[in-house]
Amino acid sequence: MGEVIVITSGKGGVGKTTTTANIGTGLAAQGKKVVLIDTDIGLRNLDVVMGLENRIVYDLVDVTQGNCRLKQALIKDKRFEGLFLLPAAQTKDKNAVSADDMKKLCEELREEFDYIIVDCPAGIEQGFKNAIAGADRAIVVTTPEVSAVRDADRIIGLLEANNLKRPKLVINRLRADMVKRGDMMNIDDMIDILAIELLGVVPEDEQIVISTNKGEPAVLDMNSQAGQAYRNITKRVMNQEVPLLNLDYETGIVKKLKRLLGLKG
């Protein structure tokens, strides 16, 4: 029996879709059978981040309305045998999918997949409620900004009210240089405020833009720090213990100098 995990944030633009694509691809790279569901109807994006936009025939609404069989709408990934995408509808009515539809769909997918990763739309309206309807657990994505953290707090409250207890936090786009000079909230600040368990921290990394440009999730890029962060997050999703990445931006020379002077880097 597979597990349904919803990726959510409240605020838009903090990296829900990128996180979904990378965790999903990461799990598939670990040999798991994974399906990604884009529930952001009208604002479909997971397909382009995954580089699968040219293969779409049917979508989520086609499945729930019975225009096609579920199997027909699942798009097979280019890279991994066990990875599939169920894209959102781009042109149909936002209310075409109900919470019950999502529950039924998740139940069906559970039979065949190890992980069902649901990419949630921004906001707290019906689209959010639908996306979380069939989920077993939730991952909340935030960035180190007051607006994103505030919305994350609201989402955590709503998840818990909907019986998704103990969601876990992904802090995205952390800049170690800004944290170091005290101009960005650090990990402890955010954990302190939101009072939930940390799943992982993804540093700000140009490679994310580049990999999204290409439609290749960064988790597969062995040279990218964000990719390493996502590989670690993936393992933690699989309940393996992995230490946090050391996000130290200092160059080797500075470090050596500090050590010489007896200052800890």
Add this chain to the structure above:
Amino acid sequence: MIDFLRNILGKEAPRSKNIAKERLQLVLVHDRANISPHLLEDLKEDLIRVITNYMEIDENALEVQLNNDDQSVALVANIPVIKMKRDYQDLRA
């Protein structure tokens, strides 16, 4: 080293992350205090149950609300007492 330089250059302005954290903590106190009327009703009923062990109160005039001001959130209850209960025995006396 950086701290040392800062000390020489005089007192520094508060770092912006501390401002962010303080502002967030404050705004979340208010956000989280947005509780449902349902919760407030349940709280009222529980309060009545406890207080009537000790005194007779005017249940219809009872008011319970959350007050937000700039710095804090307070639970304010206005509970008119009709009379004290005679049969209360102070066991510790």
